Amino acid sequence: MSRLSTNDLDRIFKSLDRKREGHVSIFELQQLLDRVGNHATLEELQILVGSPSLDYFEFFFFYESVILPKISENKEGKYDGLESDLLEAFKVFDINGDGFISSEELQSVLLRLGLWENCNGDCKNMIKVYDINSDGVLDFEEFKNMMSLSDSSKGLLF
Structure with missing residues (x-):
């Protein structure tokens, strides 16, 4: 998966924050990750996030520090990079x-x-x-x- 732009992340956050409360719960985050094939339990996300929800900036930080490095890992097989x-x-x-x-x-x-x-x-x-x-x-x-x-x-x- 390619790196998402700031605009993409902004739209995703706003889509997840349906109540417009300025945060996304780890349950909503888990649902999103499951839909794109990155499966994690609520317990794993709670440990990674450290709270029951992420605000706008924490959501970006989560992507940059947890998801992006996972995307960037070089996978063995027919394709690389x-x-x-x-x-x-x-x-x-x-x-x-x-x-x-x-x-x-x-x-x-x-x-x-x-x-x-x-x-x-x-x-x-x-x-x-x-x-x-x-x-x-x-x-x-x-x-x-x-x-x-x-x-x-x-x-x-x-």
């Missing part, structure tokens, strides 16, 4: 594990992460832009192309 990170991100979006990202999978993940409120037709259009072989889905190579092109401009597309 950036490509390994991209493969992990691809797996998050490939919900059914078929090796492709459909517009429905893209929409589901973006909505769960709070990164896009309503992307019905937009998700299909986003895939269409990077779908080189016009099969209606993104394979890993097309996903890498999308991420490298979007990362070189103003950040990620979503």
Whole structure:
């Protein structure tokens, strides 16, 4: 998974802080981590966080000190470095594990992460832009192309 921008983290925090109380509970944090494939028990999070909730700045610190180093670890296998990170991100979006990202999978993940409120037709259009072989889905190579092109401009597309 690629490093998230400050804007992405801000949107995620606001999405989790539904009551607008200025904090996110470790239960809400656990649900988010589970959705993106980083499983932790409430007890583990309580130890890491040291309190039952995180305010805005603690949430950013948690990402920078706990999640980001985990993302950056070099994984053994076919891919290394950036490509390994991209493969992990691809797996998050490939919900059914078929090796492709459909517009429905893209929409589901973006909505769960709070990164896009309503992307019905937009998700299909986003895939269409990077779908080189016009099969209606993104394979890993097309996903890498999308991420490298979007990362070189103003950040990620979503």
